[in-house]
């Protein structure tokens with residue numbers, strides 16, 4: 001099969017398109033023919049081994065001290081079940097699925113991957129029936145992260161929520177979810193993303209290149225830092241006394257129930273992925289350069305097995 005492999009940490013050029021052994025499912029696994037994957041900010045961070053100083057050593061111990069343990073990157077996918085092991089009970093051949101590859105041997109920058117039907121760190125489910133593979137592939141991580149953190153902040157109907165970094169993957173899902181939960185949403189992004197933030201549900205928008213959000217009235221219930229580019233001390237200036245600051249630097253966990261909620265909300269038309277660009281496996285180096293730039297709007301799709 002075609003796959004992108006990397007055998008050392010570094011710049012996007014460490015990613016190489018190669019012929020790789022097609023995986024064979026074990027008894028508790030299914031073989032997925034991948035139709036679409038994504039390039040996430042987590043992927044580029046792993047490729048470059050670009051972790052904050054405090055997390056650098058623990059991350060290296062988990063992902064490979066001197067070189068990556070997992071040769072194939074890619075955390076999200078949508079595809080079709082092509083074969084199943086004898087212990088698979090929840091899925092059948094031909095099912096259209098979406099999910100993650102978290103802590104598995106294989107990644108999604110490939111034509112095939114093996115997934116268990118359930119495991120501790122990652123998730124898989126039937127994909128939303130109304131979305132195509134490309135749209136489904138970019139839902140799991142950004143949307144589950146936004147949902148996890150809004151639930152942690154105990155979001156309530158009628159609250160005022162500010163999403164800082166409303167134009168990234170997590171940010172675009174956070175805006176849509178907060179609006180769905182009945183909050184009044186203020187999105188903070190740069191000039192070229194203001195209209196997009198409004199179109200996905202922000203009631204008001206702030207251009208961070210023109211205005212300092214911390215000068216707003218202090219009547220917000222939640223400030224959600226969706227890009228890790230603001231701080232609790234700054235957010236506090238606009239939060240009510242009992243207001244909550246949440247940040248994507250918080251440790252999150254992938255949960256089956258969250259993926260099913262995301263599927264349901266997508267099918268109801270509540271969640272729609274924002275897609276910036278489509279690339280092929282052959283374009284992976286360029287795709288990583290673009291995500292490295294920090295300017296991605298929503299999500300970047302990798303089309304595979306078209």
Ligand SMILES: NC(=O)c1ccc[n+]([C@@H]2O[C@H](COP(=O)([O-])OP(=O)(O)OC[C@H]3O[C@@H](n4cnc5c(N)ncnc54)[C@H](OP(=O)(O)O)[C@@H]3O)[C@@H](O)[C@H]2O)c1
Pocket residue numbers: 040041042045141142145164165166167168169170171188189190191192193208226227228229248249250251252253291294295296297298299
């Ligand atoms: N905790 C978790 O489980 C978890 C899960 C997923 C992601 N993350 C982390 O969350 C962060 C965001 O991930 P993502 O994939 O959503 O990011 P992303 O899509 O790569 O974010 C890019 C967006 O950030 C905006 N941006 C850049 N600098 C900004 C600034 N100074 N102020 C406001 N907006 C700015 C850019 O808009 P402009 O061009 O308009 O500036 C761009 O649209 C990453 O650090 C990632 O590692 C954590």
